[in-house]
Amino acid sequence: MGKMENYTHRMESSGRLRKACAMNIFKEATKRKIEI
Incomplete structure (x- = not known):
């Protein structure tokens, strides 16, 4: 979860x-249950 938060935060900035x-990536990742 931490990695995903980091990723989302980076994209936000x-x-x-x-x-x-x-x-979109977050939704896909949740749907496929993969870790980015």
């Missing part, structure tokens, strides 16, 4: 468009 991408 990159901008709104990136944040949307991060949310």
Whole structure:
């Protein structure tokens, strides 16, 4: 979970468009239960 939080936080600081991408990746990761 920590890795995912780090990843999302990094994407957030990159901008709104990136944040949307991060949310998509997060949803996919949750659906597939994979770790990024």
